[in-house]
Amino acid sequence: MALARRIIFYIFVALYLVVCPVLVLYALGIILNPKEGEWVRTGLIHFSTIPEGAHVYLGKSRFIQPTPTVIQDLIPGSYNIAIRLKGYKAWEHTVWLDAGKAISFDNIMLIPNAWESQQLSQEIFSQIYPLDGTDLILACKGQTLGECLVYDQKKEKALPLLSYGSKFYDLAIISVYTSKKSNFLVLYGGSIWDRKYLFMDLGDDEGMEITDITKLFPTKPADIIWEPGKSKVLFAVYKDYINRLDIGSNVFYPRYVENMAGYGLYGKRLYYLDEDERVARLSGDAQKGAPGDERIFIRSWSEQQKNKEIMFENYLVSKGSRSALYNEDSDYLLAWTKHEIIANAQPLHEEGVNIEKCFWAKDGHRIIFKDGEMVYLLEIEPQGKNHVDWVVQVKKGSNVAYVQETEYLYYLSDKDGFLSRIHL
Amino acid sequence: MNFIYSRYKIPKNEKILERFLEIVPGSLSWLVIIGMTVLSFTKPLAAAVIMIAFILYWVLRLLYMNIFLTLSYLRLAIEEGTDWMKCIENVDLRQIDNGYLLKQRGSFKDNIKKSISGLIHSGQLETLKESGLLPPSSKDIYHLVIIPAIREARDVLEPGLLGIKNGSYPSSRVLVVIALEDSASAQVKADMDALQQQYKSDFLDCLVVIHPNNIEGEARVKGANATYAAMRAAVYFDERKIPYENIIVSCFDADSVPRPDYFSCLTYHFMITPGRTAASYQPIPVYHNNIWEVPSFARIIDIGTSFFQLIEATNPRKLVTFSSHSMSFKALVDVGYWPVDMVSDDSAIFWKALIHYEGNYRVVPMYTTVSMDIATGDTFLKTFSNIYKQKRRWAWGVENFPIVLRAFLGNTRIPLYDRFSYTCKLLDAFVSWATWSFLLAFVGWLPALFAGKEFASTTVYYIAPRIQGSIFTLASFGVVVCMIISLRLLPKEKAGGDVLKRLVHVLEWLAIPIIVLFLSAIPALDAQTRLLFGRYMEFWVTEKSRA
Numbered sequence: 029m030a031l032a033r034r035i036i037f038y039i040f041v042a043l044y045l046v047v048c049p050v051l052v053l054y055a056l057g058i059i060l061n062p063k064e065g066e067w068v069r070t071g072l073i074h075f076s077t078i079p080e081g082a083h084v085y086l087g088k089s090r091f092i093q094p095t096p097t098v099i100q101d102l103i104p105g106s107y108n109i110a111i112r113l114k115g116y117k118a119w120e121h122t123v124w125l126d127a128g129k130a131i132s133f134d135n136i137m138l139i140p141n142a143w144e145s146q147q148l149s150q151e152i153f154s155q156i157y158p159l160d161g162t163d164l165i166l167a168c169k170g171q172t173l174g175e176c177l178v179y180d181q182k183k184e185k186a187l188p189l190l191s192y193g194s195k196f197y198d199l200a201i202i203s204v205y206t207s208k209k210s211n212f213l214v215l216y217g218g219s220i221w222d223r224k225y226l227f228m229d230l231g232d233d234e235g236m237e238i239t240d241i242t243k244l245f246p247t248k249p250a251d252i253i254w255e256p257g258k259s260k261v262l263f264a265v266y267k268d269y270i271n272r273l274d275i276g277s278n279v280f281y282p283r284y285v286e287n288m289a290g291y292g293l294y295g296k297r298l299y300y301l302d303e304d305e306r307v308a309r310l311s312g313d314a315q316k317g318a319p320g321d322e323r324i325f326i327r328s329w330s331e332q333q334k335n336k337e338i339m340f341e342n343y344l345v346s347k348g349s350r351s352a353l354y355n356e357d358s359d360y361l362l363a364w365t366k367h368e369i370i371a372n373a374q375p376l377h378e379e380g381v382n383i384e385k386c387f388w389a390k391d392g393h394r395i396i397f398k399d400g401e402m403v404y405l406l407e408i409e410p411q412g413k414n415h416v417d418w419v420v421q422v423k424k425g426s427n428v429a430y431v432q433e434t435e436y437l438y439y440l441s442d443k444d445g446f447l448s449r450i451h452l
Numbered sequence: 453m454n455f456i457y458s459r460y461k462i463p464k465n466e467k468i469l470e471r472f473l474e475i476v477p478g479s480l481s482w483l484v485i486i487g488m489t490v491l492s493f494t495k496p497l498a499a500a501v502i503m504i505a506f507i508l509y510w511v512l513r514l515l516y517m518n519i520f521l522t523l524s525y526l527r528l529a530i531e532e533g534t535d536w537m538k539c540i541e542n543v544d545l546r547q548i549d550n551g552y553l554l555k556q557r558g559s560f561k562d563n564i565k566k567s568i569s570g571l572i573h574s575g576q577l578e579t580l581k582e583s584g585l586l587p588p589s590s591k592d593i594y595h596l597v598i599i600p601a602i603r604e605a606r607d608v609l610e611p612g613l614l615g616i617k618n619g620s621y622p623s624s625r626v627l628v629v630i631a632l633e634d635s636a637s638a639q640v641k642a643d644m645d646a647l648q649q650q651y652k653s654d655f656l657d658c659l660v661v662i663h664p665n666n667i668e669g670e671a672r673v674k675g676a677n678a679t680y681a682a683m684r685a686a687v688y689f690d691e692r693k694i695p696y697e698n699i700i701v702s703c704f705d706a707d708s709v710p711r712p713d714y715f716s717c718l719t720y721h722f723m724i725t726p727g728r729t730a731a732s733y734q735p736i737p738v739y740h741n742n743i744w745e746v747p748s749f750a751r752i753i754d755i756g757t758s759f760f761q762l763i764e765a766t767n768p769r770k771l772v773t774f775s776s777h778s779m780s781f782k783a784l785v786d787v788g789y790w791p792v793d794m795v796s797d798d799s800a801i802f803w804k805a806l807i808h809y810e811g812n813y814r815v816v817p818m819y820t821t822v823s824m825d826i827a828t829g830d831t832f833l834k835t836f837s838n839i840y841k842q843k844r845r846w847a848w849g850v851e852n853f854p855i856v857l858r859a860f861l862g863n864t865r866i867p868l869y870d871r872f873s874y875t876c877k878l879l880d881a882f883v884s885w886a887t888w889s890f891l892l893a894f895v896g897w898l899p900a901l902f903a904g905k906e907f908a909s910t911t912v913y914y915i916a917p918r919i920q921g922s923i924f925t926l927a928s929f930g931v932v933v934c935m936i937i938s939l940r941l942l943p944k945e946k947a948g949g950d951v952l953k954r955l956v957h958v959l960e961w962l963a964i965p966i967i968v969l970f971l972s973a974i975p976a977l978d979a980q981t982r983l984l985f986g987r988y989m990e991f992w993v994t995e996k997s998r999a
Binding site for chain 1: 500501504505508509512513515516519520523527766767768769908909910911912913914915916919
C-alpha cells in the first residue's frame, strides 16, 4: 500500500504540475498557435441577445453555438461581427480585440423586421402627458382640459379628466409639470390675461381634486419640482433662487434657496450648487445643510472631476443640455442636447436633429430617444459605434412615454393621432 | 527524551515560544480567508488565477483521497471475514497454515477475499520473522480496557461490555476498568457498581476506579481520568507480575462498541508488528450505534469522519491516533500516561509517544471497527449545537501543534525530514480544515461577483467560472464514490430493507458543502481562534443517551 500510495502521489503531483499552468494560461487567454508554434495571448467576445438563439458570424465564419455564447481563442485584431436571427434585422458591428481582453455584448436587442404596434383607442389625440413611474397618461384631444382623458395603462382604459360643467373645462393647457412616481401634477394654462396654476391628483378615484395655486407663483418659474417624499410640497425654480410652496397648508416660502447656481434631485434630497459652486443639500424636513457636507450625490462620478457639469440639470441647460437622467444599474448619467446624447460625459450619439426626450431602457445600456417626430432605440456598445435603430414615427409635436417596468412605448400615431404602444 | 508535554509548567522562555506557536495556525487560517477576500476586491485577476490553481489542487486531492478511500474500504471488506484467532495461532506457530481456508468453501467473492487476506498475512509474518523481534506467546498477552465515564447511564456502557464479552477473543484475558469521575452522580456510581458486579466474572476483572476531583496539576479533562485509572491498573498488573510489554491498553469512549473480532484483530496486529511496544493500534471509528436515529447532517458529518480515518489508514507513516484506539501499556507507562491537562488526549498521546521515543513511534492501522454514538440532543437545534461543540473539541487537537513544534525545535535526534514532514502535515491539516470550505463556498466566487469594469474586460472573468464549474463537476464524481461507499458501510440491519431510507441517505450527500462548512470548517476556525487568543478549552462531555 505504501508503494502504491507513493506512485499515485507522484502521478497526481505530475498531473497538477502539468494541468495547473495549462489552465491558468487558458484562463489568461494564452494558447499555443499551432501554425507558428508560438504562444499567443488571445481575447474573447461574449454575446447574449434578446431573444436568444441567434447565430454569430465572425467575418464569414458562422459559429455553431447560438447566443448566449462566448467565442474565445481569438487572435488580437479587428473583427467584423454579425448576428442574425430569422425575423430580425441583422446586427452588425466592428470591434478591435486586444490580447487578454474580453469584450462583452450583453443582451443585444435584436430589432424585428417590423415593430408590432398596438392601437389603444379609436379616438384621435393631439398630445399626451405621461406621469413617469405611474400607470397614468394624460391624453388630450384638443388644447383644453375638458378634452383630456386619463389613460390607465394597467386597466387599459381611459376616463375623462373633468366632467362637463367643471369651471376649468375650457382652460387651455400650456405646460404640464409632473413628478416621478407620483399621480400629482401641476398644470399651467389659461388665457393670456388669466393664467392659472392648477394642482391636480389624477390617481384619486373618488373624484378629481383641483386646487388653484396661482397665487403661489408671482412669476412663471423655469421649473417646478416636488420636494422628495412630499406630494404636496413644491419647489418653484427660478434663475438663481428657489421658492418653496406648501400646498397642504397653503404656505409660501419666497427665496428659500438664494444665490443658487444649479440644482438636482437625488434620492430623498434636493441638492443645489451655491454661488461658490459648492454642493449643499436640503435635508428631509427641507432645512438647509451646511455647504459641502455631502458627497452622496457625487459618489459615482466625482472621480471624473466633471461632476458639476453633469450633476445639475439647469447647469447642463446652460451648456446646451435639455435634461439628464441617472441610471443606477449601469451607473451612467445620461444628458442630451438638441443634437447629441451624452453619458458620463462621453458622447453616445451626435447626429440628432432635435432630440427632445430620452428614456433609459432595459438594463441601463439602451436608450429610447425622440428626435423630432422619430423614436429611436440606441444601444450602448462596449466598443465601437453605438447602434441606433429606428422604432416609429409619431404625431408631430406630441410627447412619448416609455414605461420601463412593462417595456411599452406609448405614443400618438403619426397620421391619425391614435394612442398606440409598442413593446420594445 | 525528557520533554514536558504540556503548555503549563514549562520554563518562561519556552512559554513565550509556546504562545507564539499557538498563534500560528489561527493566524494562517485567518490570513488565507481574509487575504483572499481582500485580494478578490483589490486584485481580482490575481485572486481568480490563485483560485483556479487552488480548486484544481482541491479536486485532485479529493480524487486522490477517493482512490485511497476505495482501497481502504476494500481492505476493510476483505478483512471482514478474517479469522483473527487463527491468524494469532499462525503467529504463535511462526508459520502460515492456510489449510483451513481451503476447507471452508465459500462463494467466489469470499474465496478471493480470503486469498488476498492470506497473502497479506503471509507477508506480514515473513516481515516479522525477518525482523527477529518475535512476539510473546498469545497466551501471555493481556488486554486492559479503560472506559472513562462521568454522566453516562448504564445502558450507554453496557453494549460495549457485551461487545468485549461476546467477542472472538477470550474475555478472561481482558481487564476492564471503568474510570469514573468522583463528581459523577450517585445514580451513575450505582450503575457502574452494578455493571461491575454483573460482568466481573466475565473478564479477568472489572474495576471501577473513582478519579478524585481537583488533583493538583490536572485539568477537567478525560485524559486525567484515564491516566488515574491506568495507574491503578498498573498496580493491579504489578501485583500479578504481568509484564507491561505483554499488555495492550485500549482507551474507549463510554459508548464505544468494538466489533466482535476487535480484540483478536488487535492481538494479531500487536504480535505481528516488530516494534510492537512502540506503536498505537488504530481501528476505523464508525458511528453506527444510533446512525438512523439522528438528523441527516449529523449522519453525513460523522460518516465523513469515518471516511477520513479510512483514508488515513492507508498512510501509516503519517497516521495519528484518533478517538477509541489501543497501544502498548509499556509505551503508555514509559511516556507518563495521557496528558492530564489537555482536551485532545487521543491525538496527544501519539505526539507524546513520538517525542518520547524520538521519532520511533508509529500508528498501526487495523481494518476493524469500533462503533460509537453520534452526538445528539433533544431537538434538532440541540443536536446541531452538540455536534458543533464535539467537532470544535476535535478541532481543538490544534493545541498539540505548539507543543509538538516546541519539542521538534528542541530535539535534533528526531530526523529533520520527519520533523519537517510532521509539521507540514499538522499545519496543512488544520489550515485546510478551517479554510477550504470558505474558499470554495464564498471566496472563490468573489472576483466574478464583485468584478470591476477592468476585471470584467479580461478573459479570466469569463473563463475562470467555467473552469471552476468543470472542476466542480469532476468533484461530483468524488461525491458519488462517497455515496456508494457510505451505502455499503452503513449497518444494513438497522435500516432493514427500507430502500427509501437508503435513497434519502444518498441524497443527503448533496448537502455536504453546507454541512462541512457549518459543522467542520467553522468549528475548526473557532477552535483555532480560541487558541490564537489564548482562550483555552476544557473538556465538554458529549451528550450520549440511548433512546
